[in-house]
Amino acid sequence: MTGLTNMASGDVAAEGLMVKAEQVCKNFGHVQVLKGIDLEVQQGEVMCVVGPSGSGKSTFLRCINHLEKVDAGRLWVDGHLVGYRQRGDKLYELREKEVAAQRRDIGMVFQRFNLFPHMTALQNVMEAPMLVKGESKDAAKARAEQLMERVGLSDRMGNYPSQLSGGQQQRVAIARALAMQPKLMLFDEPTSALDPELVGEVLDVMRDLAREGMTMVVVTHEMGFAREVGDSLVFMDGGVVVEQGVPREVLANPQHARTQAFLSKVL
């Protein structure tokens, strides 16, 4: 791998690679939650991540945008080392502003939506472009309106999150992430907190996004979505990637006993 590594900055130059994880480890206290994750996500790829609760899926996703610090290994997004700068063989932590700048390009959607409850749906979508990118109010509003229309909520722009259903809130959350025009979208169980009849409307928005070529890493229990929309499927258990491949094949014909046991429970 060192052949690809630019020693001046620690960035890797690999055409078309959006995420590259190399032996990523993460500990909480004495517990090792990620035990050497190796993964590659190509530009435009939709990677679905499945696995039992507590297997480290959320933690891995949070490492990708540096909400968690990686303890060992390396992680690159769009060729840039996440959270650090490399000079020689020394790593330097990035300053807060630099980390924030890296995060702009990575959108994240949470299981519990995490909309800002004191702002209307439209204000939720406008906030980050205005604060982070210094966009004018008019420009931010115009794009926020477009995005609200795109997620099918043009009639809900003035509503506060508490006045929206879970499915509507999650669609606003997707619009909010898209407003920063990210290169990569991370979804952490985006439909797990939803009533069953509301799951479809969120998956529809995500399907459209995938069709438009967005690179996505999706932690999900929706095997139908993984099979239909996913380009690759990763099965995690106990902080390691147990198995990965084309979703249809992994789901139909899992190779590992742990994958088989998990799939037999959820399918």
Place this chain on the structure above:
Amino acid sequence: MSAGQTETRTGAIKAVPVRHPGRWVAAVAVAVLAAMLVNNLVTNEAYNWAEQLKYLFAPAVLEATFNTIWLTVAAMVGGVILGILLALMRLSANPLLRGAAWLYIWVFRGTPLFTQLLIWGNIGALFPTLGLGIPFGPQFVTAQTNALYSAAAAAALGLVFNEAAYMAEIVRGGIQSVDAGQQEAASALGLTRVQTLRRIILPQAMRVIAPPTGNEAISMLKNTSLVVAVPFVELTFTVQNIYSHTYQIIPMLVMACIWYLFLSSLMMIGQHYLERHYGKGYAR
């Protein structure tokens, strides 16, 4: 089942309500007490309403009331700003900052405000000169404390420093009440810590902070009467001055209460609108 009972079981219910004799007894007792109070206010000469009216808008009383108002405003504004700073220190990852804030709160909440105000009034004895310069090194400018420092400043500072200790705990509780997912969502969007605090965390914390802050402000209005310790002239001090030569003690004290009630009522209205503003977006 007799024929009379079988109207229809699906129709609207017409039941005999439960009687509450205790409520009637309580209501009568309250009504009697209220009548006694009104009777006392009207017939008891000792209130001397005419005397009160004479002084209600007297220049000395108006000036004292003005002092009470600005002291309250200054103490609350200063207390809130310093309180936010202390709350952030308390929540800091830096143990030195956390310890300093804890020590501050411990001292200022653990000693009486009246005693603190006495000290502020005599601060010149503790620090005869004030200077600007290098700590433990040379001073560039120095001045006599008593020349820089007025009774008004002593009163305001005393109230601000005390209030900040209480506000710090209120603000800290407010910040901690905000869901951790809010910080995460803001970080994921690329907001810096300061931006997140200012635009996301504090506005939500305000919903929790506003009601007790309103109560603090109303307490402060009344606590300004303690700056007599400095000493500084405010409403209670002034009516004491007046009755010390008119001997109309009760009329002057009741008149002061009327002013305090009027001002605290205004503040309660303000508190209502403040709570409504920061409650936006929350289902009631």
